[in-house]
Amino acid sequence: MKPTIPPLLIYALRRLLQAIPVIILIMMGTFLLLKMAPGDTVDALVGDMGGADAAFIARLRAEYGLDQPIWVQLWRYMVKLATFDLGRSFVYEQPVATVLMDRLGTTLLLMATSLSLAFSIGITLGAFAARRAYSLADNLISTLGLIFYATPSFFLSLMMMLLFSVKLGWLPVGGIKTIAGFYTGWDHVVDVARHLVMPTAALSLIYLSFYLRLMRSSVMQVADQDFVRTARAKGAGETRLMVHHIMRNALLPAVTLFGLQFSTLLGGSVVVETIFTLPGLGQLAYQSVIQRDMNTLMGIIFLCSIIVILVNFLTDLLYARLDSRIELS
Amino acid sequence: MTVEAKPILEVRDLRIALPKGSDRPFALQGLNLNVHAGEIVCMVGESGSGKSLSAGAIMRLLPEPHVTVAGGEITFEGEDLLAKSEAEMRKLRGNRISMIFQEPMTALNPQKTVGWQIDEVLKLHMGAKRKERQAHAIEMLKRVHIPDPESAYNAYPHQISGGQRQRVMIAMALALSPKLVIADEPTTALDVTTQLQILKLIRDLQKEEGAGVLFITHDFGVVAEIADHVIVLRQGEVVEQGPAGQVLNDPQHPYTQALIASVPDLLPPPHKPVTTRPTVLKGTGLRKTFAARGGLLTGKRKAVVAVKDLSFELHQGETLGVVGESGSGKTTVSRLVTRLLDADAGAVEVDGTDLLACSPAELRGMRKHIQMVFQDPMASLNPRKRVVDIIAQGPIVHGEDPEKARARARELLELVELSPAAANRFPHEFSGGQRQRIGIARALAMEPKVIVADEPVSALDVSVQAQVLKLLAELRHRMNLSLLFVTHDLRVAAQLCDRIIVMQKGEVVEAGFTAEVFADPQHPYTRNLLASIPGRTWTPPYRKTDAA
C-alpha cells in the first residue's frame, strides 16, 4: 500500500495545481496589457528627470531591454518568473523582491487591522441590529452602515486629517512612524499604531458596512430556520439561541466574503496609502502604473495573486472548520 | 366521550389572528380540544387549515407580532399558558411540553453533533452533571433504536439517515418524559417503510411514558394507524371531532366525508388486456451512474449507481407504474426515458426509433412524441410566463403558427377543466392542483404518443390529488394515452396503473399486473412495502363523491 498522505496536504496540492494556470493567465494578461499602454518606463523616467537627450534615452531603453519585440520580452519574463526571479525594478534600481518585501509589511499590517476591525465590528453590529430588527437601534445602525458605504474613502480621509491632525493635533498626518523619532520597543508599537488609526478607519469603514449588512440579513435568515425553532421549543433562551445556534451558521457567508475581499482591499488602499503617505503595496502599484515600472507592477500582481490564493485557501479551511457539513477527509 | 380524568391540555375557543392583508383574518377560529394522558389526538386538515399554527400557539412560539393569539384559553396541567411569562414558558418547553417537527434535516442544527443537541435539552432542564447527562442521552438514543448510539452521539446530523434523524428528534423530545408531546407531521418527509417504524416508535414510547400526544397530519392513513381521537380542521374551523373509529368509519360532516372519500383505496382495477396492444415505448438495458463531483478535500467520491440494467415495455393505452422509495432510481428512469439525462447504456425506443441514438436536431423533433408531467407544480412552470404561452410554447417550437397554437392552448385549458379566461394569467395565480392541470395541458398540446408522469400528485392535498387523478384517468380513457407513471405512493399506483414495476436501489425487484402484485407480492421488499402502507387495514367507508 501507498503511505497515506494527510488529506490536508493532498487538498493543498490540488489547490496549488488549480492555482498555477490562474497565475500564469494573470501574469501573461497583465504583461500584455501593460505593453498596450502608451509610453514606457523610460518616458516616465525622462519625465521625472525633467528631460534628456535622444542618445541618452535610446541607451536607457536598451539597458532595460525595452528595445526587444514584445514576445521576446514576455518570454524572457516568464522564463525568469518560473525560477521565481521577479527581475529588477526600473524605478527603484533594486531587485523587485526587495522592493516588495519593504512594502509588504506595511500593507499587510494595514489590511489585517482594517479587515479584522471591519469584520469584528461589522459582524457584531450586524448581529445586534438583526436581533432588534426594525427597532430604533437597528435603524440607527443600518443608517450608519449606509453612510459609511456611501462616503468616498478619500473624502473621509481628508476630513479626518483636518479634524484629528490639524485642528486637534491628536494624530500624525501620515507616514508609518515618526521619522527621526528613533522609537524602540513598546514606544515604537504605540507610534506605529497612532499612525495607522486614520488610514485603518478610512479603509475599513466601507467593508465594515458590507459585513454589517451581510450579517444583518444572514442572522435574520438563519433565525427563521427550523432548527432555531427546535432550539426554542427545547426551552433555549435568546442568548443561547444567538451564541450556539444562529451565529455559527450566520457567519458562513461572512467568511466567504472575507476571502473574496482581500484583493479589493488592496485596490482600495491605493487612495488611502497615497493620502496618508503609507509606504505600502497599493501606492507602489499606482506609482508603478504611472511610471510603467513593469517588473514591479508584475511583481505586485504576482505577490497579490499568491496572497489572495493563500487567503482563499485559508478561508476555505476555516469554512470547513466552521461548517461541519464539509468533510475534512 | 366520558371525562375520566382531567385532561393534560385543554384548549378553549382558541383564535389566532393573521396579519392584515392575508386571505382571512383568523388562522384559527374557536378551536376546542382536550388531550388526556396516554392519548393520541390527531389533528387532520389540508394545507392552510391552521393546524400547525395551533401547535405554535400551545408552545407559545407563534411568529409574533405578525401572528398572535386573539382570544381563548390554553390550559396545561391546570395552568394558563397564555398568562405565563416568556421565562416561565422556557422552563416548560422541552421539559414538560416537547415538540417533534416535520423536516428532520432542517430541524436539527447542522453545525452541532447529535449528542450536543440532545444534551442541550438536558442541560437546560435537568441540571445534572455532564457524565450523567451523556449517559442519559445515550440511553435515549438506545430507546429510539438507533444502532450504535455511542457513535451516533458524536455524529453530525448530515452523517445519519433521515429516519435516524427523526429518531433523534424523538429522543430529544422524550428525553425528559414530558407530559405533552406535540408532533407536527413527523413522518411526512419519510419513506413509507420508515414512516411506519417511526409511527410505531411514537406509539410505543407514548404508551411507556403515558404522555399525551397531539399529532398533526394531513394523511388519513396515518390517522387510521395511530389516532385515538380525531379533530378535522378546515380553514381554521373545526368541522368534526370524535373518537378515531367513529370519524374514520362514520364521518358526519360532508367535508370529512369528502376527504375520506378522496383517499385512494388499495383495490387495483381489474386488469385490461393491455399487453396485446402495440408497444409505443420500449426501454432496453438502461443504465445510469452518477459520478458525484469531488468533495472539498477528498477529490472524488464514490459513484452512485442510480439505474442498473432496466428494461420495460409500454403498450398503447396502458398505464405502467414505476414504484419505489426515495433512492430507488425511479425519478432517474423518468429522466432517462425522456433523455433529459443521458443514459450510460441502453436504448429507448419511441415507436421504433431509438431516442438515445438521435442527433441533437433529430432529438428536438422526436421530443414531441414523448412528453412529461412533473412533480412540483411550483417549479415546473416558468414563473415569468403567461399560462397560454407555456402551453403553446411546444407547438410553436415545432413550427406551429403562434396564433393557432394559442387558440389551441385555450381549448386545452378547457379540456383540463380550467376556464380559458385564465389563459393570460401567470402560474403563481393558480393553486397547486390547477398548476398541475396546466402542466398536463402543456404535455397534451404536443399530442404525444407517450406521457411520462413523475409523481404528478405527490405535492397535492388529498382532495385535490383525487381530482387530478380523476382527470388523468378520464383523459387517458378519452385520448387513449399511454402513461409511464412514476410514484412512491402505493395507494395512487393501485388506483391508476395497469401494471407496475417495483424498484429498489436502481434495480427492478418485481414487475407485473398491479392487481396481481398487490394480491400476491413475490419479493420480500414488495411485501415490506405493502405492509408499510399506513392504515392498510382500514378501508375508507364509502365513496360518496365522484373519485374514480
Place this chain on the structure above:
Amino acid sequence: MTVLDTDLRPAEPPRYVVFWRRYRRNRAALLGLFLFAIVVLMALTAGLVDPGDPLRRAGQPLVPPFVDASTPLGTDQLGRSILSQLFYGARISLLVGVLATLVSIIIGIVIGALAGYFGGWVDDLLMRVTEAFQTIPNFVLLLTLVAILGSKIEWITVAIGVVSWTAPARMVRAEFMSLRNREFVDAARNLGVSNTSLIFREILPNALPPIIVYASVIMALSILLESALAFLGLGDPNYASWGNMIGQGRAVLRTAWYCSAIPGIAIVLTVLSFSLLGEGLNDAMNPRQKQ
C-alpha cells in the same frame, strides 16, 4: 363541500401594482426612490438650469455659495458655476453609473450564464478567467486600463464595467446552476427548445432579480470608482463631473470647502439612493426574505 379545485382565484392586480405595493412597504426605499428621482431630475433639467457650457467662466473665481445670484452655489477656481456643474455632473454620474453597470452586467451574464448552464470544462475555463480577474486588485486594474485608454469618459465607463463584472458573473453562474435543474427548464427542454432559448428565454428572466438588485450595488461602486479616479487626477476634464469637482476642489478644501463638499454630498446622497433603491428592489422582488 370542498371547494372545487378548478375554481379560479380572483385575478391578481397587474405585476407592477403588486411590485409597487411591496416596494412601498419599505420607507427607506421610498426615500431612496425620492433621492434617485431628484438626481434624475437634475440630470434632465441641467440644460434648463444653465443653457450654456457648465465649464465656461461664469463669474469671479471662488465666490462662496449664496453670495452672487447668478452663481447660487458659488464658483470654483476657474470661475465656473458650481450649481450648473452639479446639474451637468448628475448626467455624467448617472451615465457612468448606468453604462458601467450595463457593461459589467452584460459581461457577467454572458460569462456566468455559459459557465452555469454548460458546466464542465466551459465552466472550468470561464471560472479560471473570473478568478484571474478577481485576483488582480480591481482598482489597480482600473488605473492600468485608464493609463492605457486615456481619461476619456467613454473609456473610463468601459473600464469601470470591465473591472466590475466578476461578482455578477458568479451570481449569474450560481443562479444558473440552481435553475438549470429546475423542472420548468426540463419541461422546456422536453418541448424541444434550443439551448440559446433555454438560456435567454427560460432561465435568464428568472435569474435576473438578484442581479438587478446587485446592479444597484455596482452602480453605487461605479460612481465611487469614477470619483476616486478623478480624485487622483485621472478624470475626463471635458465634462463637469462630481469626481472632477472634488478632485480639483480639494486643492482649495481649506479655504473654499464648498468646492468639494457640495459635490461630495451629492455623491454620498446618490450612492445612498442607489443602495436604498437596491434594498427596496430586493424586498419587492424576493418577498420571501421579508418577515
Place this chain on the structure above:
Amino acid sequence: MKKQLIGLGVACLTASTALTPGMASAQEVKKGGTAIIHMISEQRTLNPALRASTGVYNISGKIVEPLIDRSYDGYEPVLATDWSGSDDGLTITVKLRENVRWHDGEDFTCDDVSFTAMEMWKELLNYSSALQANLESVDCPDPHTAVFNYSKPMPLDLFVAAMPDLGHPMPKHLYEGTDILNNPYNTAPVGTGPFKFVEYERGQYVMAEKNDDYWREGFPYLDRIVWRFIKDKSAAAAALEAGEVHESGFIGVSMADVVRLSEDDRFDVGTEGYENNVAHSTVEFNHRNPILADLKVRQAIYHGLDIDYAIDTIMRGFAAPGRGPVPKAGGDNYTDDVKTYDYDVELAKKMLDEAGYPVKDDGFRFKLRHRPAPWGEYTQLWGEYFAQAMREINIDVEILTNDAPGFLNGVYRDHDFDTANGWHQFRSDPAVSTTVWLRSGQPEGTPWSNQFGWKSEEMDQMIDDAASELDPEARAEMYHEIQRKEMEEIPVIFAIEHPFISVTSKKLKNHHNTPRWNSSSWYDLWLDE
C-alpha cells in the same frame, strides 16, 4: 495681499536686489536639531552626476557638492576655487579645493573630477551629455588642477553657468570598474558635503546626518535632515500645519494653501531661492496641423489668452507674463524688448476670420485636441483654462488626459496632438535646455524639445551661432535676437514665467538665501527649536 505678493515675486526675480528673508543675523545661532523637508515626489536615484533634476539635487545637494554654486552675488566657488578659459575656448582650467575628504575618508582630487566628467557627465548625465559632447578629456597636471579639453570652443560663461547643476564630481574609487548605472552608491551617495547619507526608506524618507569632517569650519549647524515623501498636497499642507514638516518647496502644497499659509504667521511663503529654477508655462502647437501652421491663427490664440487672469486665478499672483524663451532670471541674456500679445477677444476673433476660419453652424471655427501635461494641479488647470478661453473665441477644445508616459509619448513621439501645455524649465543658460525648443532636427521622442514640426533655418543658424560665441556681450545680444524672433513667430507660447514657491516654517533660519537654495548644501541652515 495678492498685489503685494506679485510685487514680492517679481522683485525677487531680479536677483541681486533681493534681501534674504528669515535673516538671522540678529539672532544667536542654535546648533543641532533635525530639519524635516517635504518632497512631493521620489527620484529613482540620488546621484546628481547621473540625473540632472531638482528632485535629485534637493536631497543630494546636501551630501554631494558641485564644483561651483550660485549665490546672489554671482558664482561661488565650492569644490573649485578658481577657473579660467583659454582664448580659443578649447580648454578650461579649474583649480580644486584642497584638504577636502569624501565621507568615507578618502581625499577629493582631480582624479575624481576627471573620472566623473568623462564617465558620467559626458556619457550618462541628461542635458550634460549634449553640453559636454565635445569634451575630449580632462587632464590632471596636479591633484588639485583639472583641465577640460574641448574639440570645439566652449564658452566659459556657459561652462560656469552649467556647473551648479551639471558639475557634481563623484568619488572615483567607489565607481571605477563598476556598472555605473547599477552602482549601489547611486541611492546611498557618498560626497563631500556638510551632511552624510544615513538611510533611504523607499516611499517614506531619506535621512542624512551632520558631517563632522566638513571642510567649512564650524558647519553645518543642523544635526540631521530628513526628507519626507508626501505625494498628496493636502496632506503636505496638513503636515506643515501640524509641525511635522518644516519646509515644502517647489510648490509642494496647492496654490490655495500657499495663499492661506502666507497669511499664517508661523510660515514664510515666498519665491526666493528659485531664481535659478524659473519655469515657463508653455502652450505648444503642432505645426503639422495646417490650421496651426498659420501664424495668424497662433497669434489669434495668443490674443485669446487672458494671461493676467490666469496668473491671478491659477498662480494666485505668484508669476509674471512670459516674454519669450528666456526668463528674467536669465540675466543679461534676457530682454523685454519683444513683440507682445494683449488679451483681446475681438481682435482674436477678427484675426481668425481673416485667416479663413469663420464660425460654423455648430458655433465653432475648428476643433483642437489639447494635451495638458499631468504635472499636477497647475498644468491641469492651465489646460482647462486654455479650453475655456478658446471656446470664448469659438475654438472647440477636446482635452486628452494621460499620465506622464502617455503625455510625453503623445506629444513628443507620436505627435498625436494639436495643442499641448506644460512646463519648460530654464537652467541658468539658454544653451543648456532652452534652445532645443526652437532648434529643428531634434531626434524624435526627445521630450521638451522641438517636436512641433516647426522649422526655421534662420532660427537654427542663430542658435548655432550663439552657442559657440565666446564674447559674453555679443552672446547676450544674439539671445535677445532669438527672443524677438520667437515672439514674432511664436512656434511655442512661453505664456507665463513663474518661479517656484516655498512654504517654510519660521523656525528654520538662514533659509532661501541663494538663488538655487533647495539644491544647495544648507551648511548654514539652523533650527530655532
